[in-house]
Amino acid sequence: MNPFEAKYTSEALELLAELEKGMLLLETHPDDASLIQQVFRNLHTLKGNSAMMGFRTITDFTHHLEAIYELVRAGKLKVSAVIINITLASLDHLSGLLNGDKQIGDNNRHIHDILTNDIVTIISYSNEESRESEPVAFEGQTVNKGEPLTIVTDDTAIYKRKTAIPGIRVPVERLDTMMSLVTELITLQAKLNVLTSEHPQPDLVAAAESLEKISTRIRDNAFSMCMVPVENMVTPFHRMVRDLAAELHKEIDFVTEGTETELDKNIMEGLQDPLMHLLRNSIDHGIEEPELRQQKGKPRHGRIVLKAYCAGAYVYLEIQDDGKGMNIEKIRKTAVRNGLIAESDVISDKELQQLVFVPGFSTADQITETSGRGVGMDVVKRRIADIKGQVSIYSTEHEGTTVIIQLPITLSIIDGLLVKVNGADYVIPLSAVDICHEVSSVQLMNGFAQVMVIDEQAIPFINLQQELEGFDAGPQSHEIVIVHYGEKKIGLLVDLIAGKFQAVLKPLGRYFNHLDIVSGATILGDGNIALVLDTNKVIAQSLNKKSKAI
Structure with missing residues (x-):
């Protein structure tokens, strides 16, 4: 990939991330003119950049998608669930094209044709109805003529993106090289300090002290360049919670707090899979069905909170849900049955809850496809340990569960x-x-x-x-x-x-x-x-x- 194409791809993926964030906001604020304008502007920019690079397939597809939001801006079309779903599916498709060779192949032609047909159908239907005083709104999955809108999504597309980091136009390899050189500088500084202590000449001492101050500032600046906000990896999680909750017929509000907190990019890369599994667990095994929640006196909507904050030299991530919590007695019986503890052992509830991180430990009556994707809680713990982190879990039955991850700010x-x-x-x-x-x-x-x-x-x-x-x-x-x-x-x-x-x-x-x-x-x-x-x-x-x- 030449440097110009690499820059285009990076900027395009960044635009897709902004578009996905905008669509999720637009879903709850469909009449927000500023959001609609932002979505249109990002699509227009993506179309223009693609045309300049000569990627005709992406240009034409984005042009059709952009036309929908031109109609929305003009008041001829209302934002609806169908439009939101088709747009999100289109963003997944564009992500696949950008991460590939930018062309239509045998694997993605079927999805491309169906999405293009759905988009054109919405545009043509709206144009036929444009002489009406009220704007057209699609509230179901079928247009007025009886033509079905087939929304096709790739179940894994949104989870495979390398989220682009806003503001950075430097290849990651160069940042890694810079950090490697900084670590060598720190090691050399330590050697100079030893030599200075053995030969305490005034000029040498003064020079060593000045160099240490400068090297410290270089180190801190290098660190800051490799730090990215937690918000960068949160947008795909919003999408995942939304789609998975709909699939399981659950109503869930996903809330994030403190996402401006920054982490080393290498640590953040290692967090993607563990966080994905923990959120899936909360959706599948934690949050109850709406009717069951009402029977328990809870709101129909479950609540999952992803919170990030700094404390000392550590960053903490908390995943909280207000679901059914963990059954301590069930955990104890499972632990005894598996030989992890004896029937007579006196163990606190807190210690029992941590047993879920033991390899092979599970109290689930059945493994579902949703959360049983080959990553158990023991693997979550191991992967977090690989990035020098620690994880613990706290739960109260009928009230919910909280998982706390402690991470170093940097690994270098x-x-x-x-x-x-x-x-x-x-x-x-x-x-x-x-x-x-x-x-x-x-x-x-x-x-x-x-x-x-x-x-x-x-x-x-x-x-x-x-x-x-x-x-x-x-x-x-x-x-x-x-x-x-x-x-x-x-x-x-x-x-x-x-x-x-x-x-x-x-x-x-x-x-x-x-x-x-x-x-x-x-x-x-x-x-x-x-x-x-x-x-x-x-x-x-x-x-x-x-x-x-x-």
């Missing part, structure tokens, strides 16, 4: 705390750190239960000498790093805190996939390698060991 570089444990270097993400103390300044209240007192507050602690090496190497632990673990605080005993460090995260490779407590590795300024600890998993592993021991 983190601010960390460099520590030493048993002579080895480790990095603790600074976003997880609350405060640091010397061991001499705290009281180890109970060494066996591992509880210490800081500022008259009892805080449990974990000795990383034992956790990382499996034994206590001696009384070398001099400092304590207090980290956040959910809403709690837990201390990590280390030998030495070396200081703040910008860690360029590198994957460990498949031979080290079993090291769950390690999220990656980084190269230090002296050339040594330090492992980056996932503090949540370190703590969870330690608590799990104690639970089994007890």
